[in-house]
Amino acid sequence: MVNQISNRLCPGTLRQVHHIAFNVKDMKASKHFYGQILGLHELTGDEVPKTLSRLVREGKVANFVTPDGTVIDLFWEPELLPPDPDPKQGFTRANHLAFDIDPDLFDLAVEVLKQNQVMIDHGPVTRPTGKGIYFYDPDGFLLEIRCDPRE
CATH class of the missing domain: 3.10.180.10 (2,3-Dihydroxybiphenyl 1,2-Dioxygenase, domain 1)
Structure with a gap:
């Protein structure tokens, strides 16, 4: 339309x-x-x-x-070359892709990332909007796993 x-x-x-x-x-x-x-x-x-x-x-x-x-x-x-040798330098057009997860599974997701030695950017963080952890895929793209606050 x-x-x-x-x-x-x-x-x-x-x-x-x-x-x-x-x-x-x-x-x-x-x-x-x-x-x-x-x-x-x-x-x-x-x-x-x-x-x-x-x-x-x-x-x-x-x-x-x-x-x-x-x-x-x-x-x-x-x-493919990274946009910058330092993966903490952001991409020019995109910031990150966020995946939503059940709040009861958030801590498990954090543990899986750590066990697999995934490079963590920062977090877990807790905000009024919920929890999140930011990490990099193998090519240095920033991803997030986030959840709503528990009710």
Whole structure:
């Protein structure tokens, strides 16, 4: 829908995030991180979008899905350089991607990150909006696991 008066989309037109695409240097490390450490489901076989099936077969793309249906596409870029050698220097266009978790599972998620020696940026932090921990994926992109406050 387009609002004819202001030439903008009406509220509610965009329904949800469909997918997020990341360029990754080490596909094996990234697949392990998103699949084994974060526990996201990797799309395989008929689950892979037809438009990406050739690239998935060739090992150039991997697709993971969150429980709410958001797809994370990993595009293999073996020559990818980090935006800065210091992973604490932010990307220029994006700040971070946040995953929501049940408050009862937050401490478990923190422990899993520590056991897997995932580089933690900061946290856990507690705010009026809940708890969060910020950490890096294998390519230095900042991620967060957060939860609402317990009721």
